[in-house]
Amino acid sequence: MSKDFFRDVYDVVRLIPKGRVTSYGAIAKYLGSTRSSRMVGWAMNGSHRVKPKVPAHRVVNRNGMLTGKHHFPTPYLMQEKLEKEGVKVKKDIVIDFKKLFWNPIEELKL
C-alpha cells in the first residue's frame, strides 16, 4: 500500500518482465480501482521524469495498441524498444498481446 497512486503505478510498471506487456486497466484493477485506468495513463505522463526509469513502452491499452507512443521522445521509440525486447509490433498493435500480457493481479497478488 503506497501513499500515492502514481507511485504504485510506477512500481508495478517497473515490475513488468522484459518482453512482456500489460494494460492500463490491469494495473488500475490491481491498484483497486478498475475504472481508474485513466490515472494510470496519466501517471505515465510523468513517468519520464521518474527514477528509476519506468518502462512505459510496456504499457498499452486493453486493445494491445501503443496508444501512448505519441508521448515518447519519438513515436518509434516505443515500438523499437518493444521489438528489441522480443515483442512484435505491427501497425502499433502488439502481436500476441494476449499471450505476452502480464497480469499484475496474477503475478503479484500473493
Place this chain on the structure above:
DNA sequence: AATGTGACATACC
C-alpha cells in the same frame, strides 16, 4: 478555487 483534460475501460442505446 473551480473547471477542464487525459497514454482507458465499461455500460448502455
Place this chain on the structure above:
DNA sequence: TGGTATGCCACAT
C-alpha cells in the same frame, strides 16, 4: 456491432 455517455482521480491552467 459500434458509437455515445459516464466513471474514475490527479494535475494543469
